[in-house]
Amino acid sequence: MSQSHSPRFRPSRRHFLQIGLAVPAAGMLPRAAGAAAPNSKLRTAHIGVGGMGRADLNAISSHSHVEVAALCDVDAQRLEQAHAQHPNAKVFRDYRELFEKMSGAVDGVVVSTPDHTHAPAAMMALQHDKPVYCQKPLTHAVHEARRLREVALAKNLVTQMGIQVHSSAPYRRAVVMIQEGAIGPVSHVYAWSNKNWGYDGDAPTNVQPAPETLAWDLWLGTAAKRDYVPSAYHPGSWRKLIDFGTGTLGDMGVHIFDTPYAALALTAPNWAMTTCRPPTHVGHPERNVVQYEFPGTKYTTDKMIWTWYDGSFAPPKVSDLDLPSGWDLGSLQLPGQGALFVGQTGVMLLPHVGEPVLLPEKTFAETKRPDIGGGNHYHQWVDACMGEGTTSAGFDYAGPLTESLLLGVVANRFPDTKLMWDAVELRVTNLEAANQLLKKEYRDGFVVRGL
Numbered sequence: 001m002s003q004s005h006s007p008r009f010r011p012s013r014r015h016f017l018q019i020g021l022a023v024p025a026a027g028m029l030p031r032a033a034g035a036a037a038p039n040s041k042l043r044t045a046h047i048g049v050g051g052m053g054r055a056d057l058n059a060i061s062s063h064s065h066v067e068v069a070a071l072c073d074v075d076a077q078r079l080e081q082a083h084a085q086h087p088n089a090k091v092f093r094d095y096r097e098l099f100e101k102m103s104g105a106v107d108g109v110v111v112s113t114p115d116h117t118h119a120p121a122a123m124m125a126l127q128h129d130k131p132v133y134c135q136k137p138l139t140h141a142v143h144e145a146r147r148l149r150e151v152a153l154a155k156n157l158v159t160q161m162g163i164q165v166h167s168s169a170p171y172r173r174a175v176v177m178i179q180e181g182a183i184g185p186v187s188h189v190y191a192w193s194n195k196n197w198g199y200d201g202d203a204p205t206n207v208q209p210a211p212e213t214l215a216w217d218l219w220l221g222t223a224a225k226r227d228y229v230p231s232a233y234h235p236g237s238w239r240k241l242i243d244f245g246t247g248t249l250g251d252m253g254v255h256i257f258d259t260p261y262a263a264l265a266l267t268a269p270n271w272a273m274t275t276c277r278p279p280t281h282v283g284h285p286e287r288n289v290v291q292y293e294f295p296g297t298k299y300t301t302d303k304m305i306w307t308w309y310d311g312s313f314a315p316p317k318v319s320d321l322d323l324p325s326g327w328d329l330g331s332l333q334l335p336g337q338g339a340l341f342v343g344q345t346g347v348m349l350l351p352h353v354g355e356p357v358l359l360p361e362k363t364f365a366e367t368k369r370p371d372i373g374g375g376n377h378y379h380q381w382v383d384a385c386m387g388e389g390t391t392s393a394g395f396d397y398a399g400p401l402t403e404s405l406l407l408g409v410v411a412n413r414f415p416d417t418k419l420m421w422d423a424v425e426l427r428v429t430n431l432e433a434a435n436q437l438l439k440k441e442y443r444d445g446f447v448v449r450g451l
């Protein structure tokens, strides 16, 4: 454990002013003042250390002020691999036990589990007054995103969602170009991913005993009990299934929607509507077209439409896009993943991940690009925990972004129905059945205070 230990784990008053939030009451301001001592350490706990969790662990522990204090994974093999890299860390299979035993010896928590476990693990960390780095999408259900944001804000804790591209130079450049009016007010954003994180089949049936190395009941966590089926859930395949993941829209859409959401200063949609196959109640659709209408902002026309395509619907055909007539976009080829912003004076194509391209080419031949560098999204969180700077995708930003996206995931259970959205009340105003899907029932033993 760290010897000298005086980091600040809370954002400053200036941070609240900068991001336009109400300044917290005096009692909630940072408890410790002054910069962290140069040799102090942030003691981290990592929940989920395989797959992306491994990348998160490597990226966060590469910060010179991080000391990995605890590792938790329900898969003993993955846990062992991480432990071999960080032999001084304590190991756990159950995050509830981690908090019970290590709360006083941990300063920040990283959550890199499947989506259905984000909210319970992250909320438990917040309830223990820990800053959190949580993978995307922030949560599995709309209500969970609202609650994480509210609790993080009320406790004034440093948070960050794992959308690392948000801090990259091309995405930051795209945001500045849009906000400086490069293509005028934006009326429509088309976005797409040709990945298929859906599943149109029946419930998995090839039941087998779970491997001894996998704590299956802990993997299920808050979700209803069911038998283990190899390759159907763990690792990775859970993202296709409605009880655990959020399909391609939640998985890739959160990265690709992030830039329009930030650049256009979007808030909550007026409505969302999905075109896809009828619901199976098992998997997310293998291909979707999801449309949202957002209220206008200073960077958009009166209303802004966001249209998402995934699976074999992506990329859309250029000829199907509603572009102003007379614009010569040459022989534009859309990449497999990306976004196209339609402004009043031009178009911006933003490949995922790549440099923004302004079109028509002739119009923008002389346009200079802002000279903007990228940042390290992971180290931003560590630095903010240590009292230096702020995070760029804290739960104050990630919460509303995730709520908006997840409304589209709910909409794919009611194809061709416009779900009218009241974000203040957090309810669909025209379809009570949709409201039942905004909040989840947690299994006994996994209920977390605050959710």
Ligand SMILES: NC(=O)c1ccc[n+]([C@@H]2O[C@H](COP(=O)([O-])OP(=O)(O)OC[C@H]3O[C@@H](n4cnc5c(N)ncnc54)[C@H](O)[C@@H]3O)[C@@H](O)[C@H]2O)c1
Binding pocket: 047, 048, 049, 050, 051, 052, 053, 072, 073, 074, 075, 078, 093, 094, 095, 112, 113, 114, 115, 117, 135, 136, 137, 162, 163, 164, 218, 219, 221, 234, 235, 236, 237, 251
């Ligand atoms: N930001 C990105 O670019 C990016 C890329 C890939 C995945 N992700 C996100 O990372 C998360 C994990 O995705 P993945 O592809 O690595 O999945 P995965 O199934 O490969 O890995 C999840 C890991 O969490 C562990 N785990 C599962 N339940 C747990 C629990 N209750 N407690 C502790 N550990 C548990 C698993 O054993 C496994 O090691 C998802 O939220 C996903 O959306 C983000």
